[in-house]
Amino acid sequence: MPHNQPKKSSAPPISFILSVLFQLMLAPISFLLVIFSAAGLANSDTLTKLQSLVLDTSLLALPAIPLLTALILAILRATQSKHYHLAWNLISIVSITIYVFYALSLTP
DSSP: OOSOOOOOOOSOOHHHHHHHHHHHHHHHHHHHHHHHHHHHHHTSTTOOHHHHHHHHHHHHHHHHHHHHHHHHHHHHHHTTOTTOOGGGGHHHHHHHHHHHHHHHHHOO
């Protein structure tokens, strides 16, 4: 048994910590984004039932995406999976960007 093997550090790297903190901060920010944008859009009488349903669903789905992303990052890091990559953060950013473009397309 070789004695020269370096011990694995149990402390996660700073990129992982910052990534998870970013996701945890993004969840309430996206929730507030949906609340204020959907409330402003709901005041107009031009929304169809489908558009209203998409906005209502976004109220719960959009904040859940960063939380699920943080959970996925933690699980992949804990299991030392080969699929662990910081590119998982793009899921939240892309979903919020899609919502913003959708909400802007509904403005009268």
